[in-house]
Amino acid sequence: MLCQLLMKYYKYPSLSSKIHEIWKKAYDEGRFHLLDGILYHRTKPTCVMTLKDRTLMNNISHKCHDSVASGHLSEDRTPERVKKCTWWPNQGKDVAEYCQTCDRCQRVNRATGKKFGLMIKIQEPESPLEIAHMVWVTALPPEGDRSFKACVVLVDRYSKPHCSYHLEKMLQLWKQP
Numbered sequence: 001m002l003c004q005l006l007m008k009y010y011k012y013p014s015l016s017s018k019i020h021e022i023w024k025k026a027y028d029e030g031r032f033h034l035l036d037g038i039l040y041h042r043t044k045p046t047c048v049m050t051l052k053d054r055t056l057m058n059n060i061s062h063k064c065h066d067s068v069a070s071g072h073l074s075e076d077r078t079p080e081r082v083k084k085c086t087w088w089p090n091q092g093k094d095v096a097e098y099c100q101t102c103d104r105c106q107r108v109n110r111a112t113g114k115k116f117g118l119m120i121k122i123q124e125p126e127s128p129l130e131i132a133h134m135v136w137v138t139a140l141p142p143e144g145d146r147s148f149k150a151c152v153v154l155v156d157r158y159s160k161p162h163c164s165y166h167l168e169k170m171l172q173l174w175k176q177p
Helices: 002-007 013-028 054-065 078-083 091-100 103-108 167-175
Strands: 032-035 038-042 047-050 132-138 150-156 162-166
Touching (some): 054 091, 091 103
């Protein structure tokens, strides 16, 4: 009876005969049980319901990932939750795909920027001012009569002192010959 249920979902006779042999062997080994028309897959301590209907698979994935009690777990943890109650072929791949297409997870959990490159160590300088870093700080809050909107910070890698200049001062320094 189990094999008759399974064979009606497969269109190709040669494939269905091979599937018939595989599922019959698994059923004979006690890995599957058929109770009240529901096929159960025997896992180590328990039995879980086996699904063949795509809408049921999506509903279970929804309940285990999107519902209020589930909390949008990652694509690594959601399949573990689904495994506790159901089983179907390629379950892990289907649930991971469901999680990857979740709109909320894509907006909230995913990094949207460019991936970081490899970290490369900057060479150590052998003398002062051989390597210097320059950082622009912009959008400074206004304070006092002479408030500045930007400044530049220079750091010597050898001795590590830093110098901060506001933009007007930097322009004066660069204009001098």
